[in-house]
Amino acid sequence: MAINHGNKRCFQVLLDPHRSQLLEEVAASQGVRATALIRDLLYEWVERTSDEERFEHALVNDKLLWEQTVQKRLDGRAKARAARKLSALHGVG
Numbered sequence: 001m002a003i004n005h006g007n008k009r010c011f012q013v014l015l016d017p018h019r020s021q022l023l024e025e026v027a028a029s030q031g032v033r034a035t036a037l038i039r040d041l042l043y044e045w046v047e048r049t050s051d052e053e054r055f056e057h058a059l060v061n062d063k064l065l066w067e068q069t070v071q072k073r074l075d076g077r078a079k080a081r082a083a084r085k086l087s088a089l090h091g092v093g
Contacts, residue, residue, distance in 0.1 A: 007065055013038075 002009040015023065020034075027034040047055050 007069060 002011050004010070023037070024034045027037040030037065032040075
């Protein structure tokens, strides 16, 4: 069962110890974390097994959502920076 984690979904997968060790070794040899390798492999599999148009639509929407998330972070940081400057001007804080 997946749980929500912000705008993403979190799936928990239990792997057997010996094969998971191999996975970690393969990931290390590629210079990535095992979780990143798993995510990339799953996305490749979903792309291969899904309708091309539906996958492309999902990919575009995910990228758009990520851009919105980044913009919200930037806006929040700018707002906090402005608030700190205002507080410093008024001698508050």
